[in-house]
Amino acid sequence: MAPRLKKSAILVFTLTLAVAILIPVLLRFIPYETRTHHISLKAKKYGYSPSRIVVNRGDTIVLKPTSLDVTHGFLLDGYPVEFIIKQQGLNFLKYDWKDDDGNLQTDWDKVNEIEFVADKSGKFTFRCFQTCGNLHPFMTGELIVRPNTAYHLFISLSVWLTLSLLWLFRVSSGPLFAGFKKINLLDRLPWLKRIVKLRSFQFLVILPNFVVFYLFILSALWGSPVGNRNIAIIFVWIAWWFMLKAIIVPLGGRFWCMICPLPAPAEWLSRRSLTAVRYLQKPFKGLHHRFTGLQKDWPKRISNIWLQNFLFLAMISFGIILITRPIATAFLFLLILAATLVLALIYRQRVFCLYLCPVGGFLGTYSMASMSEIRVIDPEVCRKHKEKSCYVGGEGGWACPWKQYPGKMKRNNYCGLCTECIKSCPKDNIGVFMRPFGSDRALKGYDEMFNAIIMLVVAIAFSVTMLGPWGFIKEAANVTESRQIIPFLIYLASLWGLTLLVVPGLFALTTKGAGRLAGGGINHRALTLRLAYILIPLGIFFWIAFSLPPIMTNYSYILSVLSDPLGLGWDIFGTANYSFKPFIPEWIPVIQGFLLLAGIYFGLTRGYLAIGELIKDPRSRAMAMILPSLFALFVVNVLAKLYMG
Ligand code: SF4
Ligand code: SF4
Structure with missing residues (x-):
């Protein structure tokens, strides 16, 4: 941006921001009658x-x-x-x-x-x-x-932010929102490199998680049936869920997959090893390893995340039951454990994680925005290295269990951060990088786009069901207790209809309009997939805003269940009767408002960068952003109405 234009841009932003703040503040002075x-x-x-x-x-x-x-x-x-x-x-x-x-x-x-x-x-x-x-x-x-000034301020600021960004897209022709240069942590932190190169690294990070998780299953099976008195429910669905959404995914992407205890027994069984690599000189079916069982490859036809999308939808259809009934949580974990074991005997590599895990689908999609990645340092080194040990396995590490070839890997979606390639690469050509938020910006298929839409709608649906004040919706969703079959079916139809038909339909119309406004001639599929990237940062902030109130209001249950993990009347640390006392609950709507504004900012700016490779002309690019920005503004305000209005 030219210096003169930059000056006038700052002036316009400041003046319009002052107006955006002043209008809701002035509304406070309208006299109200009291009664x-x-x-x-x-x-x-x-x-x-x-x-x-x-x-x-x-x-x-x-x-x-x-x-x-x-x-x-x-x-x-x-x-x-x-x-x-x-x-x-x-x-x-x-x-x-x-x-x-x-x-x-x-x-x-x-x-x-x-x-x-x-x-x-x-x-x-x-x-x-x-x-x-x-x-x-x-x-x-x-x-x-x-007057609900905080809510009025949010509406005003969300409109201001959207219009300001659209204006910035229009007037700027240079690079915007580039962020910082990638940093290779393995270069900066030699001790980290030594640790991740250890053969036992992944086993050691899984182990504590493994012990705790399976203790949770025991507590879910034999502890108190009341959710807020059972450590499994409080730690998994309140503490873990918040950590996953607010910290692990935005910073570490699929970091959870690295330490996930659920598929670990299947992987150990399949490899017949906890840590060591069993290397075959002569490759078998393209890999230098033999695994336990039939060692089939997953069918190509279903090598996408459609199944994960449907399994996630099926799981969250019973979401409120799952997160409040310890027995349902235990059943889900045992089902996943059984599925991973059976699949490991039929297929090689992490097929459950790649194609079936209901959580894995959104972890992959949201990890596109995360601030870290595992990538090759110099692609040219990979090109010249014929053996491709990272992909087919080497003496130092197993073939990529997630079927990725790091030499050409450009996105985080399907990298489980297992660190095997760091160990198998004889050229020491793999790094762990810190990077700006929202760096992988190309969705590859409609399965990924639907995943982003499903996650966005489910964040809103859960906010209505769990955080909203409507008892009749909770009763409909809580079918196993309320026995209200017809309301439950209406609840399901609304959830599936919105995620699979209404919102994708609206989004498709938006991107169609975006193509027209950009002057036409742009491949509709490519543009839709690029614009769908807006929904990823937006969705991440939606989920943080949704996960925040349960942890701020229910943290006292964490202290109580630590002393009485099974709800059997124990008081190990003297905190079993810690009284219910939400943490600054009156500030929750305001914090949620800021999170939603951050969602707009990151969604729109990263979406704008995502269409950069597709639409070279800056004016057309700015025009293409108008309708998707209004779409984002609308959905953000739907959620803001729920949280603040
Ligand atoms: S083993 Fe290393 S150098 Fe060879 S292809 Fe894999 S990442 Fe590249
Ligand atoms: S690319 Fe490397 S870190 Fe990622 S899943 Fe494959 S082997 Fe593991």
Whole structure:
């Protein structure tokens, strides 16, 4: 960008940003009439009625609660309002007082009504804190105190950011958003190189995970059937899920595949070795190893991630059951373990991970954006090296278990980071690189595009089902307890219809329009696949925004299950009765808002770079970005409405 243009761009951005902030802030000064709301609040597994209370700042709220089934709690984020709701209008309000020594004491007062003034504006969640059943952690309602400035600010900033980026795409002809140069960590950190070159490296990183994971299975089978009292549920679906989405995938891509304990026994069985390489001088079926079993190759026809897409959809159709019932979690893990063992006896290499693992599909797609990669250092060295030990196996390492040839590998999707190629390469030509976020930008097929769409829609669907205040949706999804077959079928039809028809259809129309706006003559398939890259950074931030509230609100369960992992009344570390206390819950919507804005920024900028190779003319490229940007702005605002509105 020319210096003069750069100056005027900064000026325009600053002025428009000031306007984007000022408008929602000024809305705060519109005078509201205050009044008193008398609300009869009914609590019933797993929701409140009304589920959403909307008032003006300064209004007085008088709640008359009662439970229609078991004992529930009501803990309001951001306000000192906490009470227990029992049947027939019997309630106990928590209050604090100081004893003669100045120590804070807590008591419960029997009350019929609870009155407070809504003196803070914004969106506040109220949640049950009495374990009331399987879906207890998701029993929530919402209090909206107008003016909801944080939400108005989000809308304004999301529009500003989208329009600013579109304008930047239009006025800039030079390279944008290039990021930093790749860094080879094995060069910078010689100790790391020594460690990953060890034959036992992968075994040693799997081992602790292996022990813990299989203990979790035991706890899921024999521990408490109540999800939030069982370590398997709390660690797998709250702690691990958050770590995976928010840290492991954005930074390390398929790092989880490197340490995953589920396919490990199958791989050890197939290799008949825990660490050593069994090298054959004369190759067998193209590889320098013999494996246990039939050693077939996976059929070419299904060498894609369609099966993973459908298996993931099937799994998340029962998502709310899976993540709240220890027995369902144990069943899933045992099923995966059995599948990997059977497949290892029929096929060679990691076919389960490549083509079937429901988690593996999105790990692959999202790892395209991750900040690390394993790649060759100099492709020319590979070209001249006839043996291709990384691909066919060498004395130092197994043939790539993920069937990748690093010499030509340009994307992270199907590299399980097993580090075998680092050991098998006799030329020391493989590195572990740090790179800018969103570096692999070419989707290769519609299976990958559908994976990105499925992940995006499921993040929204889970947000509605699990984080939303609608008890009837939770009941529909929770079919094994509610026994509501027809609502469950409607829930399934909506989920599958949105992921496989409605959203892909809308996206296809968007990319069709993008091709026209860019002046036509661009291969539609190629453009669609390139533009679909926008959905990957966007999806990653959607999932971080979705995974954040469960960890911030339920972290106290982590402390309790550590002391009582099976829910059998133990108190190993003295934290078994750690009281339920969400961590700064009133800030959750604001943090989610920032995450969604980051999703727009990374989605659009990386999408713009993705179409760079396809559309050379900068003007056409900018035009091609208009409709997909509006699509991204729309879906982001759908999620923002759920989280903040
Ligand atoms: S063994 Fe090393 S040099 Fe040879 S093809 Fe593989 S990565 Fe390249
Ligand atoms: S490319 Fe290298 S690190 Fe990646 S899966 Fe294959 S052997 Fe493992």
